[in-house]
Structures are given as structure tokens and as C-alpha cells.
Amino acid sequence: MKKVALFYILLLVSSLSLAEDNLDSNKKKGLDISVRLKDSDSGWVDSTSNMQMLLKFSNGRSAKRDMKVKNLEVESDGDKSLMTFVSPKDVSGTSFLTYSHVSKEDDQWMYLPSFKRIKRISSKNKSGSFMGSEFSYEDLSSFEVSKYDFLYIGEETYQKEKCYIVESYPKNKFSGYSKLVSWINIEKMRTEKVEYYDKDGALLKILSVKKFSKLNEKFWRPVVSIMENKQSGNVTEMYWTNIKLKTGLVQSDFSKNALKRSF
């Protein structure tokens, strides 16, 4: 009897450690895929684009937001971005300058053109809505591998494209999410769909990219994305136009002086 019990205990322990091994290898595979995703999207140097958001609320109302966006790839740190509102007209010229960082909190400033005032703002407001849309500040900040723990879940065909499914767990305590589940196109190395889970573990939002554009024969950029809030029923559609890479922007185009020129 004792021998049998011992046998079962041994069996249990070994299967546990097998599961442990499996978990470790899936974590590593998740990380590997994410590193490849980041690497395949490096080398674009800088970009300029126009972004339009169409906010559709579950009560039937809708609103539009237009922005000019500039991005700069920064080697060995997070990207820099400068976003300037074009509409609604009453906030036209209001700009956000963000320095993303790999190993510490992002730095962020807001520019109010009527006062010519630059205000440092807290980057802790990650989960807050960006101008009433279903996108949060966190969703719009640059993707950095070091900000998440990853777990490989499996493979699945999504919209006729073979995809990896990878879960990402935000390390930052101010994140509005407990986890993200991403569908990453295996062949094209681009993210097709993301599910966002709130702090309680419930499904909050689903982002799906409806259309991509391939720039400079290498870089996949979403052109039409839709963010559906599964809890409120609100939807935000995001359209990107005039995307240009390697336009010759430099560090000084992302300075506080540049913020004052952004109008």
C-alpha cells in the first residue's frame, strides 16, 4: 500500500515538474515571438501620419477626432512621439509629447497653445481614455518587450492567416489590464487582433486590424483598426492616412521647443 502511494506521489511530482518545464518553455516561446515581432518592426527610423478616430457610443451618438502624429525610433530606449490635435477645433493645436522608456516610466508633456504653456503630465494615467475614445494612453504608447511577461498559448487560423496566440501580462502596476491576448501573424509578423482583460480578469476590449499597409516593402502598419468595448458597447474606429517612414525627423523635432511650434 505504501509502495503504491509512493509511486503515485512520485508520478504526481514528475508530472508537476513536466508542467513546470512546459510553462517555462511556453514563457520563453512567448518572449521569443514578441522579440521577433519588435525586431521585425525596427529600422523605420521615423514616421509621420494623420490619424482619425471615429467614436461611436452605444447611445447612438458619435464624434470625430483628427490628429497629426510624428514618431521617432530611439535606439536602446523607447520611441518618442508627438501628437497634435487638428479637430475638434476647440482643442486644435493641443499636443502631447511622449518619451517612452524601456526600463522606467514614460515622460509626457502637454502643450496648451492659447497660453503657450507646456505642462508636464503624469504618465501614470495609463488606463485613462484618450480624448473620449476606447483607446487608452497605454494602448497608444509604443510597444516595448520589457514592459510585459509573455506566455505562448498556441497557434490558430484567424481570418485565413496562421497566427501565434501570445498572452502578455503588463508589469506596470498602473496598467489598466490584467492581461492581453494577441493574435500574431506567423508569416507577416504583425498583430492582427488583441483582447484586453480588465483588472478583474473580465474581457474589456477587442482590437481588430481590418486593413494593413506595407511600407518601404517591409513594415506593416495598420490602416484601419477597430476597438470594441465589450462592457460598454462603445466602438472606436481608427483610420491612418499619409503614413510616411524615414522622413528625416531628428531628436530636435521631439523637443519642448518643437512642441511650441506644433500649433
Next chain:
Amino acid sequence: MKITFFLLCLFFCNLANSIVFDSKGNIGLGYSYFPYDSIVENTVSNYKFIDSSLDIKISNDKQNQYLTISPYLLRSSGTTGNIDHIDFRNFSYLYSYGNFQFEIGISKVYWGVTESIQVVDIVNQIDFLSNIDGSDKLGQPLIYFSIENNYGNFETILMPYFRERKFFSGNERYKLSLPSSAQPIKVDYDVSQYQSKKKNRNLDFGFKWSNYYNDLDIGISFFKGTNRDPIPIYNYLENSFVMYYEDLYQFGIEAQYLVDSLTLKLEVVYKSLDSGDFYESVMGLEKTYYDFNNWGFDLGLLFEYLWNDRTNVSVTNRSLIDQLKIKSHTIKGESISPYSNDLFFGIRLSSNDADSTSLLTGIIFDPKYNEYTFSLEASRRVGNSLTLNSTLYSISNASDKSHLYSSQNDDFLELKVQWHF
């Protein structure tokens, strides 16, 4: 006119083959209502107004040269004083090359970090006629250089022309009076006096270094030139106020530190004037609760302490004294300048919805003299291009020593519809 021509020439002579044209603006229709009868006779109890600002920006396709033209206009019906005015908030040529920036013309430079008042901010004159709370500024003629690098942002400003502060007059509210008097005194701008022999054409100089280190933003500034705050001197021969502008040396420090959703703010200046040297400071904090209680808006709580040690103003300028036939002009006492020992409490609400509804309310309170200034501003977007704005403003019974004694019943409510294009 010469300057305009010069700026246009500078711009178009340098122009590349294509230009980018950008413009925006707004027109507002407003109504101001004063519920209480003024203690001054013949003053309005309400008036309608229209204001408009326009921003035109022309740049070259390399986006390193800009011509900016931003006129502001205010017209009211039923008032007989100074309210109606036009001002160029901006009329400048800007050139940037790498981390170097140069601007010449009329422009605005904002210094400071606090909310209730900004003691460091000095470059632009206050435009009281547009906004009684002092947050609107007149365009300042200037030449501006800045270099921004890893050691910070180094700004140098030359200001060749000084702009006087204008006050309400005619049947308007908030006119100046002698202390303890209900009789408003007109300001005689034709005889404004300056300590500087060059009067309003003194070349003022400003310098500021600023940088940030992780969550700390810091700035150190210096200003030498004409003080933006005049001393009103009563001319009993003419029964008018003569505004006296002294030479000012100002050293300033501003700092802001972020701790999660808490912001700590500090501004300190040392002002050296003929009429007396003094320190002035504002320090405080702002705590933000993002999506407060899941109610769909951000709640900000503000607290600031305002302090200065100015206890006397003593004008001994010989020529001024001779001209006005007065012995000397000296004011002593704790409350000669406002905000000498005051507390500010404020609440900021901003919704995360399509209307961007926002509300900012605050009270500056002097616990010793039981004086306060209260303001509430709320705004909301309607559709894509209209905003509704309302302002409530109230000051308590002004102290006997204040030049705003006659304004004690001048609380008002302002409503404004703004169309943005």
C-alpha cells in the same frame, strides 16, 4: 508698419518653393451679468460682448520657418470704457535649426508651474480687460533665442518695447478707486511715468534655464527691465491715477515634482525694486484621481499656499515727486499687496466623454483678513465646433486699503457660446 514689412520680408525672402498654410480661430458671443448694484454710480449691470481670435500660420515645407499672425478682438455693447480692444497675441517670424530656435516679432512666453497665480511669469503684460483673473496676456514685442540640449533649455529674451497695463473705465465694473472710497479714479495713460529714462522703450532682458531629471522639472530665471505691475499714484491736481513703472530685477525658481498621481509645485521670486525688495512664492500640490470612483471623469484636487513679504512701497523718485507736487508716496502695512499670506483650494473635473465637459473652481482665501476671490469656470463641447463656457467670479468685500474697494459688489456671471473654425 516698418516692423510688419520687415517680418514679411524676412519670411518671404527666405521662402522655399512651397509653403504650408494653417489657420484656426473662434468667435464667441457672450453675456456678462452683475447681480449686485455697484457702490459706484453709473455702472452697467450687464452687457453683451463678442470676441474673436484668429491664428494664421504659414510655414515652409521643411517646417523650420514660420510666420504666425494671431489677432484677438473684443467688442462689447453698452460699455463706455476700455473693454473694446484689439491685440496681436502673435505676429512673429520663427526660425529653427536643429536644437536652436529664433523668434522675432510679437509673441508670448509662459514661465511657471502653479495654478492660482504665477509669480515667476513676467514676460507678457496682463490683459485684465479680456479676463479679470489675469490669465490672459498681451502680445510682447521680443527677440527670442533658445538652445535645447542635454544640459537643458536655455532661453534668452530681449524686449525692446514695454506694454502698459490697461484698466477698466467709463461705466465698466472693476474700476480703480482710492482706498475706502466709492469714487472711481480714472487712469491717465498720457502721463504714465517710468523710472527708466528710456520710458517704455527700455531694452528689457530675460533669461531662463530649465531642465528635467526623471520626475523633477526645474527652471531658474532672471529678468531685468520694466516691472509689469505699476504703482498707482494719486495725482490730486488732476484727480487721476498716474501709473508709475519701476525698474525691476527678478530672480525666479520654479520646480515641479511628480509622485505617481500627485504633483508638487513651487515658484519663488526675489524682486528688487526702488520702492522695496521682497520675496514672493507659491507652493502647493495637485492630486489627480483618474476615472474617480469609475464615474467617468478625472478629479483633481488643488491646494496652494501664497506668500510674500512686501510690507511697504516707498516711491522717492525726485522728478516724479516734483511733477505731481507731492511730498513722497509711501504705503506701509501688511496687506499692501494681495496674496501675502493666502490659501488656495481648487477642484478640477474633466470628463472622459465626447463633450470634454470640464470644470475648474477655486478660492483664494486670506484667513487673517477674511478676504477671498472665488472663481468657477465650466465648459462643454456641443457637436464638433461649438463650446459653451460659463464663468462665475466673486471677490469678498475688498479691504479698506485696496484700490479695488469700489469693486466689492462686482461679482459676475458670464456665459459664452464659442464657434470654432
